[in-house]
Amino acid sequence: MSRIVILGAGIAGHTAALHAKRLLGKNNQIVVISPNSNYNWIPSNIWVGVGKMQKEQVLFPLAPVYKRKGIEFHQALAKSIYPEGDATTAAPFVEVLYTDPTKASEIGRIEYDFLINATGPRLNFAATEGLGPEGHTVSVCTAGHAVDAAEALQKIIARMKAGEKQTLAIGVGHGTCTCEGAAFEYTFNVDHELRMAGVRNMADLVYITNEYELGDFGVGGMVFTQRGFQTTSKLWTESLFRERGVRAILGAHVEKVEAGKVFYEQVNGTKDVLAFDFAMLLPPFRGVDLQAFNKAGEDISSEIFAPSGFMKVDADYSGKPYEEWKASDWPSTYRNPIYPNIFAVGIAFAPPHQISKPRKSPNGTLIAPSPPRTGMPSGIMGKLAILTIKELLNKGPQAEAHSASMAKMGAACVASSGSGLTQGSAAAMTMFPIVPDYEKYPNTGRSLKDTYGEIGLSGHWIKLLLHYMFIYKAKGRPGWQFIPE
């Protein structure tokens, strides 16, 4: 019997846990370690953030699902990995700090045969002074943050109804942020709510982003075919900004936030200040504070983790310049090169580099969207790790690993631009592959046939369908495995 330990219960970790139990659970022990007691379907936090959904609609407790499935659950924060064991044991293990109220602050040691790191990101609000709920801006990164954002939004809507003009700054709070798609969604959901409240003419809505062009979304933009023409996500997104009357500040690194003021620098080196009454700025991500030690107790974190705190896997980390980037730089098996029984999936793996072209301002400030690896790719990677472990258990260490490079994988993205069964809308997009492959697709980096975008009410229905479908799947209800990642 082997023990498969999964760190994290987000999209990647939870998907891995359910598939592990289904495919390996008869003869092996499946263990999940997560500091959170709830699963959060994060894509719908946008709707919580504008008051269209309650927090309870995007959360559910993990413990009953794991109990029903026969998965061992530890509500705890992983602190250190000992991939060689220590002086007392040869078995690799993880040291954890319990967050479970019944064991609060207890330290535990959980041995593993295979470890899947799906810890997701640390929300690094501290990277920008004054950013975040403890500073001067709101966020929609967690369901709790989104509830606070909805309350703040209602307050400024009330002020607009009272005749006060308001400026709303929505976007990302650092030059190296990812998740521009979420910022885009929140911008247009807020626009939609302001229209529904009859106060849109009282609002100056400003989208502030590290993207060099609109429609970049951290994936270097897309080229679509529409009505016999090739068009770009830039033109397509600009059209939506024009239609909805949203202003944009591009190529921006937010330096600091003070009460009512965002200080930012742009790629051309200019520095400016945006005064605001309401600001939702997403934080940059970094890896969680996980350390690693060898058998002698020496800190080997720098060998296992990249400087960003994300875990190194089978990617090319040589740091080559943008002009030399290749699709093959991206990992395909997500196994740590030193300890191949450790996988890192979802946001937890260290990408080899950005997807969008990185830029520096004349002052040397890096302004480069980090690559997105949430949602669909995360789920696929989680399942892939389990399929590889199954091969290894059945055929031994030389078994062929499964692979799912983001340079060979497509993604579907539905970016909400307003909620409502008859009045809602969303931009439904597909891209294939996620990481452009200019050797295979020399002109646009992606398959024109499979890269597509469309705005309309149907997109909203799809996003709503995905909400219910993926929560059903995450609860492990009958037939969940037939719903693709």
Next chain:
Amino acid sequence: MENPNDSIAHAPLPTEKTLRFRKNLLIQLWRFAAINFKMLNMIRKGHHQKG
């Protein structure tokens, strides 16, 4: 870098007909099916590979 708001000001503006198209229930039901089909096709092509 150019002022993005100049670029936005010259971006294609959807006509009333296009906006109605985006909200028309019958047309959108058709688009719902068509986009889902596209997404499923892409998922089928692009999940994981072995080796």
